[in-house]
Every structure is written in structure tokens, then in C-alpha cells.
Amino acid sequence: MSALLSVEGISKRFRGLRAVDKVSFEVPEGGIFAVIGPNGAGKTTVFNMIAGVFAPNGGRITFAGERIDGLAPDRICRRGIGRTFQIVRPFPALTVEDNVMVGALLHRRNPREAKEWVDLILDRLDLFEKRHQLASSLTLPDRKRLEVARAVATEPKLLLLDEVMAGLRPTETDRMVEVFRRLNEDHGVTILLIEHVMRAVMALADRILVLHHGAPIAEGPPAEVVRDPAVIHSYLGAEDLS
């Protein structure tokens, strides 16, 4: 399978602080790729560069064969990359349904045409019952699902998920994992996720990249990466088995 997203040697400096230092990886079409690492490792910065929030100081980002580094966030979304935010940002005064409708209208001419698609997404993310509620009145897990639903409504080829599982209970985490699996297997959506919740990472990821102080320290299939001594030392922590 060809690489849908290709990140080559990107770096980002913030006034003297090297947040990201020459990170490279590829995400094949239809794959699920996870980026993990301790807080401050630069994971969200990598995401923000891919999503167009700011441009990398160096390196290239290629999506579906075209360079996207430096493009504005709305253009990147129109090219087919959807994203969620680490601290969820639903449109508070709009209903759940209207929130998702905003996303759905990206590729559809009017709300009537988009309604069926919106209803389908709401159903898949267990939000159909709550579709008339105001987004501001939702619980955190529901807001996270809304954030995902809204991004999915834009029909992305690549979905960027920023710590979506944070704050969810194990049962809710499993539900979300199921949703992403179905999105990936049934609808072919490629997924790139940042995660701390290892339960979700191990269940979903085909490959994992570990970042530490902005630089890559390991990359590979999950089983390998979690046994890598550098990873254990910097992030996962080891049990003393002796």
C-alpha cells in the first residue's frame, strides 16, 4: 500500500525551544499509526504542523502525493484531512446535530442533502438520541464523540485524533476503539492518533512512533516498540523483574 501521508524530517522551533527535531514517518493508506511519548515530547506540535496550524521550520509533509506543509488549516481539511482538538471545541450554542451538520456541509450543497449523512454519523457514534441537545450540555465522553463525529462528517481520507481517549472510562475507551476500527476497516479512513491511553494504542495501532524531547526514539509494530528499552526508560516505565 502506498503512503497516504509522508512526513519527512520536520522540525519546529519556538523561540529557542526545539519542540520537534527532524521527525519522519509514513502512514500507509488504510493504516492506523500512533504517536506516543511523555508530555512535552512534541506530539501535538507534529499534529499541528500536519493540520496547518503552523508551518514546519524545516522538512516536508506530503499528503496523497502533494505537499501540504505551510497550507492553512481550512485548505488542509478540504484536501481530506480531518482533526480533533486535544481540548475539545464543540460549538457550544449549536445542537449536536447542527455541530455535525457544519462538518457535513463541507462537501454538500445544503442541509437537506446532508441530513442523511449527518444522521448516519450520529447513529454510528451513539449520539442520535442526543441530537437535539445543545453541545454545551453534553458530558465529556459525549463531547469527545461529538468532536470525532464532526471531523468524520467532513469525509476525511486521513483522520488526526489528538488524545481522544483522555478522561474516558475503560468501557468508553473500548467503545471509541470500536468506532475507529469500524471507520478504518469498513470505510477505509486512515487514522493517525496521539495517545497516552496504551490500552487504546495497543488495540488500534499497526505501527507506533515514540517521541521524546521532540525527537523520534523508536518506531515499529506495537509489540516491538513496547519492549524497546529506550521507550521503557523514557516513557512506559519498567517493572523490576529481578
Added chain:
Amino acid sequence: MPLSIYLNVAIGGILTGLVYGLMALGLSVIFGVVRVVNFAHGEMMTVAMYIVIVLFSAFHLDPLVMLVPVAAAMFCFGYVLQKGVINPFITRPEHSQFLLLVGIGLVISNVLLIVFGPDAQNVQVGYAFDSYQIGPVIIDATKLYAAIGAIVVASALYVFFQYTRLGTAIRACADNYTGALVVGLDVKHLYALTFGLGLACVGAAGTMLLLIFDVTPSVGPAYTLLAFVIVITGGLGSMPGALIGGVLIGLTEAMAGLLFNPSAKSMFSFAILVLVLLFRPQGIMGKRTA
């Protein structure tokens, strides 16, 4: 025109500008600490100016003498206003705060209209037509005294913020609201103090300004706008910026009035405002917010 005329007008503009700067300083202090955009700033200054008019016609006290009591009165007004009315609005969206103060300004300027009528009023001091001559340059006494008054008040304020415990506490609030709370500072009280100080500045500036200009109830909004132009040009939240901005605007207005049409001088201030908003929104002395 001989160079001396330009020089005279320019110096007059700079001196007036210092008083404008003091007025704008009040706005900057309020915004810098309490983070409230006081859209009724000019209207509050006209309140101070009318207080001076009333006291002058009753007791014939020179405005320079009334500087301290008027500033003190405005301080109390500001303290009460902040604690009583404005405080709940700190956490509300920007335009809510803005509109609250628009409403207050509207009420103030029209109550003044009802009480004092639309005619211009001023104070006639003994030295109204005096001037000093240094070489070819003629300096109006009123403008000179007003500027000196402005510098004295601004310096006092600076000393207060830099060197007193209370001033440092207020600066702490500005820098980090939660941190200040955690450390045990009574933030509400400090905010009210700051608003009071801001209005004290405005009261002092108004008193000084009355030496130079007349007052009508409708000058309130015009001064509010002027204060904003100055503060944005100089840098919102920067004390020296307010004075620098004031001098710049005072100078521009004076020169524009001389070179072009006196009534068109505000157009130059607005042109400067637009340019600053577009190209350097943090102002001359402002820091870019992260």
C-alpha cells in the same frame, strides 16, 4: 510661515499631548490589570471636568489646586463602580463588557446634558492668557502647567506601581490572576483599586484639560475615542506607551490643525489608528501577546 509658528504649535501640541497621555494612561492601567475595555472613559472624564466647573464657580479654586480632591473623588467613583457594577462582567465575553460600558457612557453623557445643558463651559483662570518666552518660542502658561501636572501624576503612578507593596500586588494580579488568588491577594479589592486609580488619572487629566479646552457633554465620546487611539498607538497595557502615544497624537493634531483644516484634525488621528491596527496592533511599546 516663520519657523517659530510651527515650533509654537508643535510645542503646544506636545504639552497638550502629555495631558492626553495621562488620560490614556488611566485607560491603559485599567485594561492592563482588570482587562476591561473602558468604553466610557471619556464620559467619565467629562464628569470630572464638570465637577471642576461646579467647584470653580462656587469656590473659585484654581483647577491645579483642585487636582487632588477631584482625583480622589474620581478614585472613589471608580472603586465603587468596579466593585459594584463591573466586576461580574470580567468573566463575560468581551462584547458584553464593552456594551455595559457603552451603556454607562450613554447614561453619563446624557445626564450631564440634562443637568448642564449643551453649551460649552470653561474655567477662567487668572493666568489664562499668560505665556513664557524662550527665544523665539512662546509657550502658553496653561498648557505648561497642565503638562507639568500630567507628568507629576504619571510619575506618582509609576512610583506607586514599581516601588510600593500595593502596586506590586496589583501588577501581580495583572500578570497572573489565578496565581494572585492562590497567594492570597484580594483580587476583587485590587481590581477596584486599580479602576479607581485609572479614573483618578482621568480626573486629574480632565482637571488639567479644562485649562486648555472647554467642555460640553458631547465631548465625552470624542475623548473616549481619542484615548483608544492613543492607547492602541502607544501599546495597550504599557504605561510609557500611553504617554508616548499621547504626545504623538497631540503633536499630530496640532500640526494637522495648522497645516490643514482645524476641524479635520481628528481624521489624522483616525488614519494613524487604522495604520497601527493593521500593521502594528501591539502599538509602539506594546508586547505581542503570545
Added chain:
Amino acid sequence: MIAHLFDGLPRRTLLLLALLLLIGLTAPLYAGDYLLTVLVVILYFAYVGQAWNIMMGFAGQLSLGHALYVGLGAYTAAALYVHFGIGPWIGLFAAVPIAALAGAVIGFLAFRFRVGGVYFAILTIAFAEFARVGFDHFGWIGASAGLFLPVKQFTHNNLWLLRGNPTLFYYVLLVATVAAFVGCRMLLQSRVGYFWRAIREDEEAARALGINTFRYKMLAVVISAAMTSFAGVVFAFYYNNLFPEQVFNIGQSIEIILAPIVGGVGTLFGPILGAFVLTGLAETLTRILEVVGVDLPGAKQVFYGICLLLVIMALPDGIWPWLSERFKLTGRPK
């Protein structure tokens, strides 16, 4: 499309609307002359309030210089009439584009350079003030001495030239207000409306969903400016004299925003309700003062100020959301 206009509105609201429309259409038959002039003012503010609401309530941009568009519309149409005899409906073809262009310039400067929130509001004030001082020196349209439209004695109403008694203006503004209401409803229900609301709520999140926020904000500003200029044209032909001092005054800009704020920003009924409540109460106040024999210039403004304060402090979302909540006048949360 028309059928969908009424989606989601409960029956009682539809009946209420129908009733109001009926009253509106027949009002001149039983309202006295004075009441009719008051109604003209109410409709004027309902209409401009709705136009302003598009920028603020829908796209989230606070404009405190809307008098600029009123003035540009008024002066353009009036000048064409006074100097070339061109009627107002033709004059519209010049007035609207000029105002729209002004809006586009302000919007472009503001959005391109990321001027938002309070700074944007100040920018709009600056432009209106600039126009005020500028027009004060603009000889061709009378400068500060004013521009006067010729008022001949007429025996009948002339719709083409907008010459006539208040009844004519009442119906013109009634049609305009209803059209604005329907137009805004349609906009809100469309793709544009959804995008505007998203931008108003959270611009960055909207961008992450692929919305070109610059384009849609510009659209809101231009539509708002264009709509407002029509009111300016009517204003010119109703009062028959224009002074830059009055027309571009910041007081005018503030009066324009009062009705939608008191009624409810971002809602459809808000500006209309606000106009009725505010102007109705203000006129009542003036009448009471007259009867009592007290002449307080500025009393009306104090009243407006107090209303603004009360609304901002007690009912920040405006009267309409509270009313509709209380009496269940809208089907779903707005």
C-alpha cells in the same frame, strides 16, 4: 424552499406571526398620524437592526460604526436626486454598491490583518468618524451645512420618488422588514448560515472543518452593509435633510445596535421585538414628559442607556430568548 421556512416553528408561533402580519398590513387604517410616524421609526430600527444582526449575531463581528452604511446610502441616493433628478430606486443601484464596497474594505482590512473583537469595533467606529469629518468638508453634498431634498407640495403619494406621507414609508419599511426577516431566516437555514454560526462560535474550530472563514466573514460584512444602505436611502427621502454630524454620528451607530441587543442578538425575532419595545417605551416616555411639561433633551438617550444596562446585566441574551423560553415559542433550542 418556502415551505421549509416554517420548519420547527410551533403552531402558536405561526398563528402569532400571521396575526402580526395582518395587524401590520392594516395598521395605517386605524393608527393615528402620530402613531404612524412612531411605527415608521420602529420599522426602520427593526430593519437596520436585522441588517446589523447579520454581522454580529450570525458572523460574530461587533460593528459600532454601522451609521457609515446608513450615511453612504442616504447621501448617495440624495445627491443623485438633488443634482441629477435620479429617483431613489435607481439611486439604489449606486448606493448599495458604494456601501457594500465600504463594508468590503473594512472587512478586508480587518480580517486580512486579523483585527478582531474590541479592536474591530474600534476600527468600525474610526471609519464612521472618518466619514463624518470627511463629509463635513465635502462640498458637493453640502458639507456641514447639510444636503436638502426638494419637497414640493404633492397631492398624492409617489412611490417612485418616495415622496409622500408617512403611510407610504410605513409600507415600504414594512415590506423591507418582512423581506429582511424572511431573507435572514433563509440564510440561517442554508449552508452559509451554518458556517456563519460556526465561525461565531469558534473560528479556529470552524477552520479545522474546512471553512474559509475569511470569505464567509467578508460575505456577512458586505451583505450587512448593503442591506443597511437601503435603510439609508429611505432615511434620506423621509427626513429630506442630511447633515454629516447627525447621520454618521456614533450615537446613530449605537441606536442601531440597541434594538437587536435588547431584543436578542443572533435571533430572528430579536431586532423586531427590540425595536418595538425600545421605541415604544421611549415614545411613551417622551409623551409623559410632554404632558408633565418637562423638557429634557437627552432623556430618551438616558432611557436607552438604562435599557441597555438592564438587558446586559439581567438578560444578556436579550428579551426574545427569555420570552420564547417562557412561552415555548420556538420548537427547539435556538
